[in-house]
Every structure is written in C-alpha cells, then in structure tokens.
Amino acid sequence: MKDQFTAMSREEVLSNEGRKELFNSHPLITGSVLLPTAPIREVATMARKSCLLRESGLVFIGKSGVGKSCALEMIESTLREQFPRVAIYRHDTHNQSIPSIRAFFKHFLATVGHHNVRGETFDLRAILVNSLIDSARLHGERMILLLVDEANAMDVTDFDFLKDVYNDLAQENVKLVTILIGQDPEFSQLFDKLIRMQRLDLIGRFAIRIVPFRAYRGSHDLEEIFEGIDNQIFPFGTGVTWTEFFFPLAYAAGFRLKNQVSSFLSSIETSKPAGLKLGSEIPARQMFSAVRSYLTDLALFDEPGMIVPEGAWEAAIEYAALTKAMAYMSARKGNTRIRT
Incomplete structure (x- = not known):
C-alpha cells in the first residue's frame, strides 16, 4: 500500500x-x-468457505482483547478481493442501542449506504430489502454477505429482524449469508437465551456454527x-x-x-x-x-x-x-x- x-x-x-x-x-x-497472523488466517479460511458455499450461520467468538475487530477487518478485505461479484456489508452493532423496529431498520439502512430513513416501519423494511436486491444484482451474484461486529450486543429481536430480511430476500432469489463475530462469554449467554426460547429457526439461520477465535x-x-x-x-x-x-x-x-x-x-x-x-x-x-x-x-x-x-x-x-x-x-x- x-x-x-x-x-x-x-x-x-x-x-x-x-x-x-x-x-x-x-x-x-x-x-x-494488519499483520496476517495465524488466528486471523484460520477464521478467514472458514469465512471464505462459508461465502463460497453460500451457507449462513457462522459465528466467531473470542475474549476481549484477542483482536476480533481486526480479524473481521481482514476477513472483509480478503473476501472483497476473492469475491468481487458479491455485495459485502459490515454492520457494527451498537452496544448501547435502543430496542425498536424502526431503529433497527434505520441502522441497517445506514450500513448499506441508504440515507432515506423516512416513512413507517413497513416502508423502511421495503426500502432496505429493495436496496439489498439492487446491490446484489449490480454486483453480479444474487447474494448478500453481511459481516456483523459486536454480535454479542444483539438481542433476540435483532435476530427476528434479520430473519425477516433473510426471508424477503429469499423470495427474490437472493441469498443472505451472515458472519457474526462477538465477545464471549456474552455471546454464549445470548446463545443460551435462544436455546431456552427454543428459537431453532434463528439458531439454524444465524448461529449454527460457533467457532472460537483464539488468542496467540x-x-x-x-x-x-x-x-x-x-x-x-x-x-x-x-x-x-x-x-x-x-x-x-x-x-x-x-x-x-x-x-x-x-x-x-x-x-x-x-x-x-x-x-x-x-x-x-x-x-x-x-x-x-x-x-x-x-x-x-x-x-x-x-x-x-x-x-x-x-x-x-x-x-x-x-x-x-x-x-x-x-x-x-x-x-x-x-x-x-x-x-x-
């Protein structure tokens, strides 16, 4: 560079x-x-396979200070280079967020670079889904790759909103692939909550493969x-x-x-x-x-x-x-x- x-x-x-x-x-x-360290290469290899096979549900978890955000940055750079025809977005979850449907879609619209945040919740959802569909078609592959940082700050409602977007895109033959990275044990506690609620629909789509991101x-x-x-x-x-x-x-x-x-x-x-x-x-x-x-x-x-x-x-x-x-x-x- x-x-x-x-x-x-x-x-x-x-x-x-x-x-x-x-x-x-x-x-x-x-x-x-960023230096391409062994732990980063390990998770980048798994992320590449998930993207290649269009399989969602990959989660990387690690303790505070192990370099998770740096890893996600290098994963994003690597995948953009290896999959130039895939629309890739990085979504940073807010640790101090106000749980609301409108806030979720407005935050997501900012992630995809759309500044039209007016209208009712239904309108915001339609704008978001249409923006993602247009982006997938523009890039060439009918696929959206979403990288989510600080996934431990997500709530069950966030996963529900992602499920709605996932289903809406699927109706237009666009595949949503998610790769989450979060801090542990907070993400494990969130995962346990999903299990207690028997939300296998959310686990299957977004957290079926939980992999440790190790320290040096x-x-x-x-x-x-x-x-x-x-x-x-x-x-x-x-x-x-x-x-x-x-x-x-x-x-x-x-x-x-x-x-x-x-x-x-x-x-x-x-x-x-x-x-x-x-x-x-x-x-x-x-x-x-x-x-x-x-x-x-x-x-x-x-x-x-x-x-x-x-x-x-x-x-x-x-x-x-x-x-x-x-x-x-x-x-x-x-x-x-x-x-x-």
Missing part, C-alpha cells in the same frame, strides 16, 4: 529528523496495517508476528522495515525482533506478581502495546553493537498491563462455553 511519504528517500527516512517526522504515522503506532499461543505464533514486523516496509518503496525504522544501526548489524521471542516469553513469567496464575493465551491488544513500548524505549540505545538493557521487556510488559490481561483472560476461561 502506498502512502504519503513515498517521495522520501531511504536515507531521509532513517535520519533522526525523518524518523521523528514519521513516528506518529508509522503503521505499528497507528495500527493502520506459544512461540510459533509470536515468531510469525515478530518476523512480520521485521519484514513489513514503511514508507512504501523505501525498503525500510518496521524494525529497522526504530533501530537502523542495530538492524544493519543483524538485530531482529524475531530473535527476541524467547526473551519476551520469559519476561512474562518474571513480570507477573507472585502467586498470579497465567494461562497460555496472550491477548493481541496488550501484546502489541508491549511491542510498541519496547521498540520506542529501545530506540534510544540504537547502535551497531546494541545491548538490550536489562529489564527492557519487563518494563514494556508492565506498561502494557499484559500479565494482568492474561490473568483476567485465564480467570474467565472456566466460564466460557464454546460450541464448535
């Missing part, structure tokens, strides 16, 4: 002035570039991420890698973030308070926060024979509250009900 700094030469980027100018725009700082686990996942940071280029066309940007001298002498994985993992153990039990899952949000802190702090020590200061990873882990997040994630694990 090109950026506004491609006119800068490699030497300009790696100068002290250039690095200061570019720091606030660096993708690792802004989060504007072990050195293999982290090596892939750290190596990705070592290889990503910014700015585009300069050949400057993300790691090199922070330590140009040490990088030229062979420093690589990938080689820091074992130190990072051992520092997690030494950083945790006495008696605190940690699981094996590492949340994405706090992990990347620790990496950003580590790279920023260590940049002050850049030199060809750079020696990493003792406690550098521990300080970064403490700043990111990583061990706290891991302990919290582990504590909630026993309450999580995952159905595959």
Whole structure:
C-alpha cells in the first residue's frame, strides 16, 4: 500500500529528523496495517468457505482483547478481493442501542449506504430489502454477505429482524449469508437465551456454527508476528522495515525482533506478581502495546553493537498491563462455553 511519504528517500527516512517526522504515522503506532497472523488466517479460511458455499450461520467468538475487530477487518478485505461479484456489508452493532423496529431498520439502512430513513416501519423494511436486491444484482451474484461486529450486543429481536430480511430476500432469489463475530462469554449467554426460547429457526439461520477465535499461543505464533514486523516496509518503496525504522544501526548489524521471542516469553513469567496464575493465551491488544513500548524505549540505545538493557521487556510488559490481561483472560476461561 502506498502512502504519503513515498517521495522520501531511504536515507531521509532513517535520519533522526525523518524518523521523528514519521513516528506518529508509522503503521505499528497507528495500527493502520494488519499483520496476517495465524488466528486471523484460520477464521478467514472458514469465512471464505462459508461465502463460497453460500451457507449462513457462522459465528466467531473470542475474549476481549484477542483482536476480533481486526480479524473481521481482514476477513472483509480478503473476501472483497476473492469475491468481487458479491455485495459485502459490515454492520457494527451498537452496544448501547435502543430496542425498536424502526431503529433497527434505520441502522441497517445506514450500513448499506441508504440515507432515506423516512416513512413507517413497513416502508423502511421495503426500502432496505429493495436496496439489498439492487446491490446484489449490480454486483453480479444474487447474494448478500453481511459481516456483523459486536454480535454479542444483539438481542433476540435483532435476530427476528434479520430473519425477516433473510426471508424477503429469499423470495427474490437472493441469498443472505451472515458472519457474526462477538465477545464471549456474552455471546454464549445470548446463545443460551435462544436455546431456552427454543428459537431453532434463528439458531439454524444465524448461529449454527460457533467457532472460537483464539488468542496467540506459544512461540510459533509470536515468531510469525515478530518476523512480520521485521519484514513489513514503511514508507512504501523505501525498503525500510518496521524494525529497522526504530533501530537502523542495530538492524544493519543483524538485530531482529524475531530473535527476541524467547526473551519476551520469559519476561512474562518474571513480570507477573507472585502467586498470579497465567494461562497460555496472550491477548493481541496488550501484546502489541508491549511491542510498541519496547521498540520506542529501545530506540534510544540504537547502535551497531546494541545491548538490550536489562529489564527492557519487563518494563514494556508492565506498561502494557499484559500479565494482568492474561490473568483476567485465564480467570474467565472456566466460564466460557464454546460450541464448535
């Protein structure tokens, strides 16, 4: 992806002035570039199959901080590339929503880019369905793919409204395929509510396959991420890698973030308070926060024979509250009900 700094030469980027100018725009700082991690690839593969076979009812659930919204963003990008003839929409469920039929359809109309929100509920529903039908025909496939973020904030009425839209589209020979992603255990509680109400019609259409979106686990996942940071280029066309940007001298002498994985993992153990039990899952949000802190702090020590200061990873882990997040994630694990 090109950026506004491609006119800068490699030497300009790696100068002290250039690095200061570019720091606030660096993708690792802004989060504007997503790394294709193993957990994201796993769910993207399942999402592709669901779209390919036109099968609805796929749900990804994960704990807070594992990178669910980032995963959905990459799933959306991948599916748009692989299925250019399919109309794809991303619907963000509001966590603080007012339950009303009109509010649902108005929110959905905003998702599909339709600004006509006047009229009675029946009119809004007709406008929405007709817009989706027109979009499916325009794209070429008689299919709508709906990606729903924060699905744990949905209510039974939301599923009922989706069922109405599903049926209305089916009458026009347009298939609605939904992929939901939500936080657990909240989504499991919603699923249990559907079971207690015996709403198999809704489960069959929208939640028949519930799949866990896992956190990072072990050195293999982290090596892939750290190596990705070592290889990503910014700015585009300069050949400057993300790691090199922070330590140009040490990088030229062979420093690589990938080689820091074992130190990072051992520092997690030494950083945790006495008696605190940690699981094996590492949340994405706090992990990347620790990496950003580590790279920023260590940049002050850049030199060809750079020696990493003792406690550098521990300080970064403490700043990111990583061990706290891991302990919290582990504590909630026993309450999580995952159905595959």
